[in-house]
Amino acid sequence: MSSQAPGVLMPALEHIEGGTPSCPDWCRHGIEELLTDVQRVTGAYDDAFGAPNMKEATEHLESARETLRRVWPEAALETDLLIRVIVYVRAGPFRSATLRQTFGAIYLGTESVESTAAAFEALLHETGHHSLYLRNTFxxxxxxxxxxxxxxxxxxxxxxxxxxxxxxxxxxxxxxxxxxxxxxxxxxxxxxxxxxxxxxxxxxxxxxxxxxxxxxxxxxxxxxxxxxxxxxxxxxxx
Incomplete structure (x- = not known):
């Protein structure tokens, strides 16, 4: 099944492994802000940070997108329009986040991609933040x-x-x-x-x-x- 909505031509969703040299500057700055917050709240140390298993994480995420397209196609289209990048982060209890300064990207922790159902929930969660940020602009x-x-x-x-x-x-x-x-x-x-x-x-x-x-x-x-x-x-x- 194609991950593209019928009649909508969108660039492929980008998957980025957080905390690696290939992570672009905007991504590193976003992760630094998130990890500062995680450390402040939990007291976690730097060695607790990294990235989850990318193969498993992206498989669950893509399976979640296909499930969302089947059970709630309107929400899937909204995700396709608003979310362009998934950044995968392992940071202790961190689950997921949206940052207004990196609108279009969502940050997912290990727990948010440990199963297809977890990734499905995370997509709805973070797309919801995007849609409300956009609505609150007007x-x-x-x-x-x-x-x-x-x-x-x-x-x-x-x-x-x-x-x-x-x-x-x-x-x-x-x-x-x-x-x-x-x-x-x-x-x-x-x-x-x-x-x-x-x-x-x-x-x-x-x-x-x-x-x-x-x-x-x-x-x-x-x-x-x-x-x-x-x-x-x-x-x-x-």
Whole structure:
């Protein structure tokens, strides 16, 4: 099966092994920023950093892209349009990240490519960050984005704007995993990841309800997110 969407001619997705001499300057700068954050949060040492097994990682990633194209083609097309480079990084507990200054690239840790289901979830997660960063360029959803709040993706307090990003990507992850879990051939890991993502989505939304101060466009966005959460909960419990 071709990895290209019908009628869309896109350059091939580039796979980069992080932390190697072949890593371009923009990639090295991005990784340095990520690893500084990992060291700050976890206290990990430099020798904990490197790259995962590239053959296995890229196989899982490409399999995830084909699965996404089958179960949610609109999301696959969005990924094809927004994501041009995958940077693979091994850095202790680091899982995945998007940096606005390297828009179009996503950074994936070992846990995010340890299986096809993990890579599928990571693609939905990081493409979601890209899409919301792009949308926020043209729309303002919050009037108190810098207010600190604790949400389910981060143990330490983060700005409300970050919690909105968390809810946005968790909704995408849950929806995509729900569609895949509906297939009889889906591995049990898919349902487990869906349930975990939905639980974190519900907890993140509960944290946002008293904390977020919305613009009119933001309130409309959040109302849609609440409806999506309810539909996903009903689909799981039904």
């Amino acid at each position: 729309e303002t959803f919050l009037t108190n984005g810098d207010t600190m709040v604790t949400h389910s993706l981060r143990p330490e307090p983060r700005p409300v704007a970050g919690a909105v990003h968390a809810a946005h990507v968790l909704a995408r992850m849950t929806y995509g995993l729900t569609r895949w879990a509906a297939e009889e051939t889906a591995p049990p890991e898919v349902s487990e990841r869906r349930d975990n993502a939905l639980d974190r989505l519900q907890r993140t939304i509960e944290a946002l309800k008293p904390a977020a101060e919305w613009t009119d466009r933001g309130r409309s966005y959040f109302d849609d997110l609440l409806k999506w959460e309810q539909e996903l909960t009903d689909a799981r419990d039904g």
